[in-house]
Amino acid sequence: MSDPIPPSESSDEAADSQGAAPAPKPRQSFLRRHWLAAGLFGVFGLPALGLALWATIALSWSYSSGKRAGYVQKMSRKGFVCKTWEGTLYTDIARGFRSDSFSFTVRGDSLAHVIETLSGKRVAVNYEQHIYVPTSCFGDTEYFVTGVSAIPE
16 A cells, blocks of 8 residues: 555645646746747837838828919939839919929829920929928929829910
């Protein structure tokens, strides 16, 4: 006969003496297991996500919109990495008198080519103003042209 286990021993020791497996360790949390990936996401991912959200909101919400008439004097494609179409429209009060210049950005290539063909002619451009655009990668100005039409002289 085997000796009975004295009541002073704990039940864990009793389970070990009977050949049962020890209780498993509790599993570590996800952040403890993946601390490097979580840290890199916190340093690089969250700011990039915030910048993308900011740009999306700034470019989809229009602060103002309007129409300007004048002569397109310059249309060029600028930028090292982010190529944007930039232009200048000179408004006039009377024939031969220039009063103001209006710098603008064009998002689409097809619209930019239409404006290029109308360069030097009197045109009316429709624009939207997008303020607080986070980077010049979307354009150098806050005025984005959405349409153009020739004005007969």
